[in-house]
Amino acid sequence: MTNTVTIGVASRAEINARFTRAMTTGERATPFIGFVDERALWRTLTPLRWDILKLMTGAGPLPLREIARRVARDVRGVHTDVHSLLAAGLVERDEAGFRFPYDAVHVDFILTAA
Known part of the structure; x- marks a missing residue:
């Protein structure tokens, strides 16, 4: 079974509702990492950081220097x-x-008309 995390946009109320559902039903909730809005998501998950997550997905623990070597970037950045x-x-x-x-990432959010 793949250990998948969903990354998405969710309000505090939505995150609390997920937690409450999991606690009351006894179901194991799907791992979820929420951001308050799409700007916060994209500000955190820049293309260079996506490269890092991509190489770390399913890779186990990695020292910082090894991560830098694998993404071909300087250690400081x-x-x-x-x-x-x-x-x-x-x-x-x-x-x-x-x-x-995690072994896989699912990104989930809806863009609606302003």
Whole structure:
């Protein structure tokens, strides 16, 4: 079974409702990382950070220098991007390095007329 995370736009109320549903039904909720709006999502998930997530997907823990080597970027820039992903809750850190604990990513949000 693939360990998939959904990344999307959701209000605090929607996130709370997901949690409450999972707690009351006993179902295991699909992992979800929510942003308040699409601007926050795209501000956090820049193309260079997507490259990092792509290489980390299913890869296990990676040291920062290895991430930089694999994306062919300088360590300083990758450090900044990885720490932004860490702050957003997308990446985890342990003694072995940085980890994106999912095998697949689904991005979900709806664009509606203004």
